[in-house]
Amino acid sequence: MTGGVDLVVIGGGVHGAAIALFAARGGMRVTLVERDALARGASGTNAGTLTMQMTRAALIPYALRAHDMWVRAPEWLGHDVGVVSCEGLSLAFTEAEEALLSERADARRAAGAPIRLVTPQQARQIEPGVSPAIRMASHCTIDGFANAYLTGLAFRRALVAEGVELREYTTVQTVDPSAGGYSVHLANETLRARQVVFAGGVWLEPMLGWLGVNLPIKTLINQLAVTERMPPVMRTVVGIASGLLSLKQYPHGTVVIGGGWQGIGNRTSNTHSVRHSSLIGNVRLAMHAIPGLGSTRIVRSWTGFEAETADALPAVGPVPGFDGAWVCGSVHSGYTSAPYMARCITQAILGQEPEMPLFPIDRLLAQPGTDTKTQGHRRE
Ligand SMILES: Cc1cc2nc3c(=O)[nH]c(=O)nc-3n(C[C@H](O)[C@H](O)[C@H](O)COP(=O)(O)OP(=O)(O)OC[C@H]3O[C@@H](n4cnc5c(N)ncnc54)[C@H](O)[C@@H]3O)c2cc1C
Numbered sequence: 001m002t003g004g005v006d007l008v009v010i011g012g013g014v015h016g017a018a019i020a021l022f023a024a025r026g027g028m029r030v031t032l033v034e035r036d037a038l039a040r041g042a043s044g045t046n047a048g049t050l051t052m053q054m055t056r057a058a059l060i061p062y063a064l065r066a067h068d069m070w071v072r073a074p075e076w077l078g079h080d081v082g083v084v085s086c087e088g089l090s091l092a093f094t095e096a097e098e099a100l101l102s103e104r105a106d107a108r109r110a111a112g113a114p115i116r117l118v119t120p121q122q123a124r125q126i127e128p129g130v131s132p133a134i135r136m137a138s139h140c141t142i143d144g145f146a147n148a149y150l151t152g153l154a155f156r157r158a159l160v161a162e163g164v165e166l167r168e169y170t171t172v173q174t175v176d177p178s179a180g181g182y183s184v185h186l187a188n189e190t191l192r193a194r195q196v197v198f199a200g201g202v203w204l205e206p207m208l209g210w211l212g213v214n215l216p217i218k219t220l221i222n223q224l225a226v227t228e229r230m231p232p233v234m235r236t237v238v239g240i241a242s243g244l245l246s247l248k249q250y251p252h253g254t255v256v257i258g259g260g261w262q263g264i265g266n267r268t269s270n271t272h273s274v275r276h277s278s279l280i281g282n283v284r285l286a287m288h289a290i291p292g293l294g295s296t297r298i299v300r301s302w303t304g305f306e307a308e309t310a311d312a313l314p315a316v317g318p319v320p321g322f323d324g325a326w327v328c329g330s331v332h333s334g335y336t337s338a339p340y341m342a343r344c345i346t347q348a349i350l351g352q353e354p355e356m357p358l359f360p361i362d363r364l365l366a367q368p369g370t371d372t373k374t375q376g377h378r379r380e
Contacts, residue, residue: 004192005029005165007349008184009199010172010207012036013043014335015328016199017155018342019349021077024162026350031191032164033184035171039152042201045304046335047224047258048148049246050083052113052140053090053239054259055333057104058313060111062356063333066340067142076339078161079154081146084251088143088237089118089127091289092136097241104241105138115140129234129290143237145248145256148335174210181324195324195349202267202307204315204329211322214366215315217330218308221272223263225279225301229253233292245285255293257286263303272303308332309364316345317360327361 005028009020012034020032032038050070055063069076070083090105092098105115115138123130123137130137159166173185175196184191200207205217230253239246245260260282265272279301287293307330309315314332319325328345331337344354 004181004194005031006193007031007195007197008033008182008191008193009197010175010184011199011201011203011329012038012166012168013041013199013201014039014151014155014338015043015331015342016197017043017151017159018339019197019199019328019346020164021155021158021162022343022346023349024159024164026346028350030164031167031193032159033167033170033172033186033191035169037152037168038156038166042304042306043335043338044148044152045224045302046148046222047246047256048146048335049237049248049258049333050144050146050336051088051237051239051246051333052108052115052142053088053138053237054246055108055336056312057107057111059332059337060108060113062337062340062344064112064142065356066337067144069339069343070146070336071144073154077154078158079150081148081150081154083144083146085142085144086236087126088140088239089123089130090138090239090241091123091130091134092241093134093288095135098136101136101138101241113140114142127234127236127238129292130238131289131291133288138241145237145250146335147250172207175207176210177322195326197326197328197349198319199328201329202305204307204327208319208327211319211325213319213321215327215361215364216310216366217315218310219265219267220306220308221263221265221303222259222306223261223274223278223282223301223303225257225283225298227255227257227293227296228299230255230296234290238289240285240289245282245289247286247290255286255290255296257282260285265303265305267305272305274301274303306334311364314341314359315361315364316341317358318348320360320362320365
């Protein structure tokens, strides 16, 4: 291919931005195309939890390495994203949650997470703010959270410093293979690249459709709420065993209540909004877990799209049948694992052996015509 760049990354969420950064550091000429501002979707509005307790067991080895990367963000990203490293507790209030907690803690521990089951008394020594009504908790010494809002700012600075061509507020219309690479069609221009990465979050399905590849992606509509600033009520990341909710208090005093019952939305029109009954349910559950929240006020609630594959494992690997085309997304608790997933796939893009196995999408491909409507699911 003459002209063009080595790599066009489509989608400037945390996956696309990190791949663009690592590829540029690996010596590639890279263009990143994002139809909004960088990391303004899920990657900039998520709950920021960097946790093993909501991460699927198969992803624990990735999440542990990624957690370490987030903690050391100033070293490789050059900028702080407000990371607080702390312990985490997942709580069981019912017999069924107790069983779920034990099973998941066992699986995650076997995968390398430093998780152990603790009694209610031990849990309250670790986190005095937790409800006395719990039956059991699992405790993980590696947990924490970032300020996701800072993600776009941090990556933008790093990408610009690394010489990546940033095309924000630019929508890719379609992509097609062309001699020696790919043509990436914008409204009034066509970019050419030897390789292309699809990092479109919930829009991976229509993106791969440009190549005639049918990758069904479910759309979860996660809902968050934040309280006003309040005196310290908790010092760990607290989740509920069923995986419905996570809570943490930021250093300036606000508490973010994340996950839980879902909001309302539509991927095709890219619209989503708060479902009030979900908000009430989520806040009630949060107050049940951390009674000290009882007197606070919710100042804001918002929603975002999270992508999930049929088997809830990532779509990270080559696009079958298309040399030099790659897909990266649908990682459960994707913000936590993103920098390490991006590192691994970038190694493959650079022609190296990835440090850890990728998650090829062959297993997920559906026959053309399969119905994959937007679905409202809860986070695990
Ligand atoms: C409300 C919420 C809370 C969450 N909480 C947590 C949490 O606490 N911890 C955790 O680990 N994970 C959490 N997640 C999940 C996490 O945010 C996502 O897994 C992760 O951010 C996905 O990153 P991504 O880069 O794959 O996708 P995205 O961030 O969705 O980025 C995809 C980008 O592609 C762009 N795009 C789409 N179509 C085009 C096109 N045609 N041309 C150009 N650009 C295009 C979009 O504008 C978008 O910016 C949460 C998600 C949500 C929504």
